[in-house]
Amino acid sequence: xxxxxxxxxxxxxxxxxxxxxxxxxxxxxxxxxxxxxxxxxxxxxxxxxxxxxxxxxxxxxxxxxxxxxxxxxxxxxxxxxxxxxxxxxxxxxxxxxxxxxxxxxxxxxxxxxxxxxxxxxxxxxxxxxxxxxxxxxxxxxxxxxxxxxxxxxxxxxxxxxxxxxxxxxxxxxxxxxxxxxxxxxxxxxxxxxxxxxxxxxxxxxxxxxxxxxxxxxxxxxxxxxxxxxxxxxxxxxxxxxxxxxxxxxxxxxxxxxxxxxxxxxxxxxxxxxxxxxxxxxxxxxxxxxxxxxxxxxxxxxxxxxxxxxxxxxxxxxxxxxxxxxxxxxxxxxxxxxxxxxxxxxxxxxxxxxxxxxxxxxxxxxxxxxxxxxxxxxxxxx
Amino acid sequence: xxxxxxxxxxxxxxxxxxxxxxxxxxxxxxxxxxxxxxxxxxxxxxxxxxxxxxxxxxxxxxxxxxxxxxxxxxxxxxxxxxxxxxxxxxxxxxxxxxxxxxxxxxxxxxxxxxxxxxxxxxxxxxxxxxxxxxxxxxxxxxxxxxxxxxxxxxxxxxxxxxxxxxxxxxxx
Numbered sequence: 001x002x003x004x005x006x007x008x009x010x011x012x013x014x015x016x017x018x019x020x021x022x023x024x025x026x027x028x029x030x031x032x033x034x035x036x037x038x039x040x041x042x043x044x045x046x047x048x049x050x051x052x053x054x055x056x057x058x059x060x061x062x063x064x065x066x067x068x069x070x071x072x073x074x075x076x077x078x079x080x081x082x083x084x085x086x087x088x089x090x091x092x093x094x095x096x097x098x099x100x101x102x103x104x105x106x107x108x109x110x111x112x113x114x115x116x117x118x119x120x121x122x123x124x125x126x127x128x129x130x131x132x133x134x135x136x137x138x139x140x141x142x143x144x145x146x147x148x149x150x151x152x153x154x155x156x157x158x159x160x161x162x163x164x165x166x167x168x169x170x171x172x173x174x175x176x177x178x179x180x181x182x183x184x185x186x187x188x189x190x191x192x193x194x195x196x197x198x199x200x201x202x203x204x205x206x207x208x209x210x211x212x213x214x215x216x217x218x219x220x221x222x223x224x225x226x227x228x229x230x231x232x233x234x235x236x237x238x239x240x241x242x243x244x245x246x247x248x249x250x251x252x253x254x255x256x257x258x259x260x261x262x263x264x265x266x267x268x269x270x271x272x273x274x275x276x277x278x279x280x281x282x283x284x285x286x287x288x289x290x291x292x293x294x295x296x297x298x299x300x301x302x303x304x305x306x307x308x309x310x311x312x313x314x315x316x317x318x319x320x321x322x323x324x325x326x327x328x329x330x331x332x333x334x335x336x337x338x339x340x341x342x343x344x345x346x347x348x349x350x351x352x353x354x355x356x357x358x359x360x361x362x363x364x365x366x367x368x369x370x371x372x373x374x375x376x377x378x379x380x381x
Numbered sequence: 382x383x384x385x386x387x388x389x390x391x392x393x394x395x396x397x398x399x400x401x402x403x404x405x406x407x408x409x410x411x412x413x414x415x416x417x418x419x420x421x422x423x424x425x426x427x428x429x430x431x432x433x434x435x436x437x438x439x440x441x442x443x444x445x446x447x448x449x450x451x452x453x454x455x456x457x458x459x460x461x462x463x464x465x466x467x468x469x470x471x472x473x474x475x476x477x478x479x480x481x482x483x484x485x486x487x488x489x490x491x492x493x494x495x496x497x498x499x500x501x502x503x504x505x506x507x508x509x510x511x512x513x514x515x516x517x518x519x520x521x522x523x524x525x526x527x528x529x530x531x532x533x534x535x536x537x538x539x540x541x542x543x544x545x546x547x548x549x550x551x552x553x
Contacts, residue, residue: 005534009502012483015404017505023407024400027419079520106520 077109101140147273148222150232165216178222242279242288261311298342322359440513486536494529
């Protein structure tokens with residue numbers, strides 16, 4: 001239908017192509033009065049000097065990666081085939097409210113290959129990225145604030161009851177916070193994987209690494225000028241404590257609950273990559289509450305809650321991407337508590353514990369499907 | 382010698398492309414304005430000859446002509462003229478009558494939608510070439526073209542429907 005429409009439009013051309021030849025023949029005989037271009041040349045020379053100076057400044061100030069590695073120009077990379085574009089469209093299909101990665105599928109580019117795996121990348125509307133490796137994984141960082149993303153893979157069949165080892169990883173680091181990646185293996189050796197560094201609007205370096213036969217991967221580190229900025233670990237390489245790499249000198253007390261046996265305090269501290277770690281402290285004990293999250297992700301619509309038993313008190317703490325939560329008691333009464341800065345921290349009474357919990361939106365309306373039982377208490381060691 | 386080379390290159394450019402640029406302008410404006418547009422477009426080309434692509438200069442020239450036309454609509458001040466005695470030849474161009482419904486539907490579109498359709502249907506550019514003329518990415522141009530086609534079809538349908546309704550009302 002639309003091709004017929006374009007054809008109809010072409011037929012309605014007020015100056016048909018056949019006339020262009022005649023126009024050209026007429027114009028060919030026009031006398032040309034060409035003005036001098038010396039002024040323009042001076043301007044161009046000045047512009048050239050400015051460009052050279054700016055170029056030198058840019059080179060001096062350029063991050064090390066630009067000098068040490070070739071950066072792939074995303075805008076000039078090969079556009080993805082319609083089949084791949086369709087895959088990127090599907091990333092948003094069925095995504096829950098607030099969880100849509102908002103990829104821009106039509107800007108998907110084929111940016112390169114590592115180890116026979118092709119990498120396609122698309123920007124997202126909020127400034128992040130989505131990526132897919134051929135015959136492997138993919139993912140999204142909708143907001144562009146994830147400093148390091150790692151997908152772990154294994155050729156082994158899962159063996160229930162034993163810890164699984166991984167022999168392949170892929171993922172990306174943000175150039176804002178990292179200019180190198182280091183992978184630590186179970187024999188204590190380290191490798192720097194091959195990287196594909198992509199220019200704006202992607203601003204990320206991608207890796208795909210498979211360990212030698214018989215070796216397992218334990219940790220992946222994002223480095224900036226050889227300093228560890230963040231890490232993702234597995235097995236014995238696990239980073240200790242609820243706030244690895246957080247800047248503890250900048251920690252803030254968010255809330256506290258007084259008990260007969262001491263004070264339970266909720267702390268947050270920034271990470272070196274603008275993220276946030278949250279944990280609970282009781283005496284000398286630090287209890288994980290929410291994993292350290294990249295900037296912006298702390299307000300994602302989600303409820304990740306746990307009930308901690310501390311000195312006989314039941315304390316509900318966790319991530320809350322909603323406006324408030326409400327406890328529904330068995331006798332028909334209810335109690336509401338606000339979520340502040342993506343967090344909830346409250347001492348439960350027996351009626352709360354026996355009842356149900358649900359999330360409320362900014363208008364105080366219950367979120368459909370959010371009602372469920374209050375989590376069972378975790379007994380602290 | 383460099384100046385002579387420059388002049389020779391420009392004259393070749395003008396000789397080969399002036400007709401297409403003139404047709405582009407005539408499809409969008411009056412013969413008088415089209416003369417100015419062609420003159421100004423080639424004046425820019427002469428001054429920025431090193432930026433004119435050797436292999437496919439037309440999208441670049443159309444981009445300049447488009448901006449020149451937009452500027453001309455904002456200002457009636459006539460600038461330095463590069464080409465003389467164009468007016469008579471332009472007036473001699475036979476006009477192809479456009480079917481009224483299509484002209485109205487096209488006129489109802491936003492300028493950007495109209496331009497991408499005309500670049501493809503009238504200037505015969507590919508979406509990639511049209512993207513260069515419009516100063517956007519090829520992907521963005523394809524999307525714009527797709528939407529413009531749909532909007533044109535929609536406008537034609539609306540006009541046809543309202544025309545039908547009018548006929549029925551008149552019949553009553």
